[in-house]
Amino acid sequence: MRRIFQIDGEETETWLAHDGACFILNTPDGAIPCQLEAAGAKGGHVLRANGKVRELRLAAGPDATFVHMNGRVHEIRRIDPAERLAGGDSGSSDDRVTAPMPGVVVSIAVKPGDQVNEGQPLLVIESMKLETTLTAPRDGVVAELPFAEGDSFGLKDILAQLVPEEE
């Protein structure tokens, strides 16, 4: 139930709770008891928070909520910390592209020294009557391509090597 809210570029880590009677938004500056009820015109709400009562108009987009309150519009960007962390789903990647099965190099798209982006095709191989494109595991520079077009290779042979990343 955590959210990071960003207002005017400033991020605040929060979590929302409900104690059975009332919502409580917990922020580094303290807990905000709060309640929001739809009222009046389209998007109209009454917000009760921290002992204050405000009428506001509100619209929630996919990543940001827009609030019109006291004649001012505010944009609150919402970030689910889980989504931010999900960037690391694949973890750090190898410097090497190894052969998933034995086969033959059909074509090579890059040469040593080339700057490549993650997912960029490096070479096409054929094995089991199927052409497969092997892509760069991360952004980087190609260090070595040990096989030439037409060469055969075995299982787990290194087909491409990137220059190791500096820590």
Added chain:
Amino acid sequence: MTISKLLVANRGEIAARVLRTANAHGLATAVLRHASEQEGPAHLIAHEVVTIDGPTPVAAYLDIPQIVEAAKRIGADAVHPGYGFLSENAGFVAALEKAGVTFVGPTSEVIDLMGDKVRARAFVEERGFPVAPSAIEDDDPASFVERARAVGYPLLIKPSAGGGGKGMRVVREDSTLETEIETARREGERYFGDGRLFVERYIERPRHIEVQVMGDGQGNVVHFWERECSIQRRFQKIIEETPSPALTPEQRDKICETAAGIARAVKYRGAGTVEFIYAQDGAFYFLEMNTRLQVEHPVTEMVTGFDLVAEQLRVAAGDGLSAVQADIPQNGNSIELRICAEDATADFRPAIGDILLLDEPQGEGVRVDSGILDGGKVTTDFDPMLSKLIVHGRDRAQAIARARQAVQNYVVLGVTTNTGYLDAILAHPDFASGDISTGFLTEQSETLTAPGEDVSDLLMAAAALSDERLVSEVMQIPEMHRKMGGWRN
């Protein structure tokens, strides 16, 4: 010649505004729409929507052959160009004439003349109207110092090859003129490798005042009074008003008559605007003439009671002017605010987004010329101006109060707009007292974009409680565990 079907070769709020008048006058109407363009109010008002095509939406609106062809195809006998796009394009006027379609606007010759800043200035100066004094060294290097002195003080020395303010020097006293010229020349040589100079009158804290004129093309011209447009960011107006708080009745008559005189000199046809730079001492100089309907024309309509588009159509149909000068009043005050999709706190960077909620203000003395619809999308394909909020009050104070009330209730959610910034301008004491110049927004930028009261706690609460995924996750926790909270044994 009569007009029975009008094609509006424009989009957004101005297309909608022109179409409303045209519809009200019983014309059949049509408007353009690029294939990729969001639906706007104009498309709902026009009887017919003509799809145009082009590599970019803007390119389509500038495609003269395609638009002329469209006008012919749908049987339009007149085209209203709005502002921007082809509104001051002599080639477009010529192409329409050739196709036998009436252009609602001046002749191509006048457009040509006024479109050339140097020729226009010479034309106006020759006829005895005021232009800002200047001197170009290249014209006659030997007499440059003398001619510079004749420009009068304060004056501004600029390198002819210059730009970006480099080598520019303000001279306030004659005793320093020659040394400053030499300094400027050295700087010009150092920065640009070119020491030639140019001098013009330096106008401190100038105001931008313009006059609405309307001519029948036969030499009859009336004016619809002035508009003050000094509130500008990046050389673009965002708040305009009439009457100007700067003018005395005498000055007003003088500047308005000057404008009408210039229009008369070119036998102006249709609606036009003569722009002046207005010095704090009351002197004013011709800047340029815009040969079209201006964005800010509604403030004029609010105080005069005239529908300027109706006047344009009347003139275009050959029916002449509907009023003589004495019939054109200036009642109360009117202010226009340009609602733009831009971030005033980030150097007016254009903003894009989906309009999640739109609720435009209404009420006595409030007019909204809007180019957007609820649920629409704001892209960078076109100008960031979404709509115009125009108010009228019996005096300036009431107009400001109404404008503030209305802009505070102008609800556009989903895309950043300048409503808060506009309100901050209206709230500024110097604006209230009328003590403004074209430099006002730059001078006051920090005050105007200062963060307001910190309401982040309320905003976060509102954002959290309206986040349905978040709320449902919280409510998934069994009630007992929620009530226990962070209990630990």
Added chain:
Amino acid sequence: MRRIESQIDTNAADYKANFAAMSERLKEFHARQHAARFERPQRDIDRLARQNKLGVRERLKLLLDPGTPFLEFSTLAACREYDGTVPGAAVVTGIGIVQGREVAIHANDASVKGGAWYPHTVKKIVRLLDVALENRLPVIHICDSAGGFLPLQHGVFPDRYLGGRVFRNQVKLSQANIPQIAVVGGHCTAGGAYVPTLSDYNIIIEGTGAIFLGGPPLVKAATGEEVGVQELGGAVMHTSVSGTGDYRAATEQHAFSLAREIVGQWKRTPKTIIETAAYEEPYYDPKELYGIIPKDRKTQFDMREVLARIVDGSRFHEYQPNYGTTMVCGFAHIWGYKVGILANNGVLFNDSSLKAAHFMQLCNQNRTPLVFFQNITGYMVGREYEERGIAKDGAKMLMAQGGSVVPKFTVIANASYGAGNYGMCGRAWDARTLFMWPQAEIGVMGADQAANTMADVKIRQLQREGKELTEEEIAAIREPVLEKYKRDVEAYTSTSELWDDGILDPADTRNALGMSISASLNAPIDDPHYGIFRL
């Protein structure tokens, strides 16, 4: 239900004296708990930081839903073992909330001996997995263990309820369709490798997490192969080559976020429905329990006064209020859940035993969970009671209690002596949770009686040898026996040995029971059935 009318005078001198005594005890208890949870030698804290690992408490914080309770079990396990150097038995267990779901958590505490498994560690993990099995709670394992503590391997490895039972229980959980996730935030070596591999889902934290049957030193010794930790069993290898790992996480934060995401997509099975009422706080302040529990254990007190500070609205519907009055039976609600309560107001007689047996059958019949509040010195002894069949009536009570199909919960509120412990659902009787209050005692009999009995045996033996003993000599025999026994019956000994699920501050009893009851409803309740009652 009617509210219990409390007779307690909070201004009375004995109330105040009790309150002061309990407060002192609790101060010590909370200090010990805090130390067991948070106080570690600096070198251990430094080591974790050096290894780029979070402490187990921070890991729990990342895992659990913010603002939700965590019922921790046996915080003071092993507090009287290993010279107190293995706080919490190097493992944290408990029931918490993840994505709105109740889960059982088993988390190694690598700040204690690198998370090594001591005999008490194994006991605590096995108990947690038993809780998971009984209550059908999904388990999240947070693995970070140096492996079995070799010098004590005989107490860790071979027996039925030792190391192997951890994995056996994992298998049983899986078989019962109860999901498990392992977050590998350290090494899982040898047997430890089976915790993640027997889990339905596992997540390995890159850099710190590793799984292998034999670590690099063992591999080198066994085969001479030289291989690094990451190549041998790191996150990248296991998630891309061996398939031993399911997810690799870049950071601890990422790992627990993934674990939460996994829990969030599990099917939500409806819980067992029992009678509930709208929740109500107790009318009387639970803190008043401190003044109600006598500072001298031998002083009798009315359990209704205790119940009034634990149950919803202090409301209690008493069953057979005028029969077998040393056994208080009745219905109440705890956090809205309807429960049947059995509480001791004295020794168990024939009538009180029969009343208890009858009441428990009643609760089984209408699917009402049972809560036992123990303050029991035993079943009544003596010729008259034997003639009335006290052993037969006690057996009926055991048959009814042991045969109960509804979930049972036990609070040892004061004394828990002898067969009374059995009748009142002691540890052997499968209470879903069993907690002790800090001043409570557990043993075959009270300390004085036990010391006297043991001293008397010795004295009689000496007398048979013709020795005359002076008062001083008798005291010299009795005193050490008494001292040792007193220590052995203390709650700290019980909790150290995991005879309970932890010591509770009495004021926390209501929440601990609420969490326990709620968790128990993840498992179905069978139809009532019993063995043979000796009538």
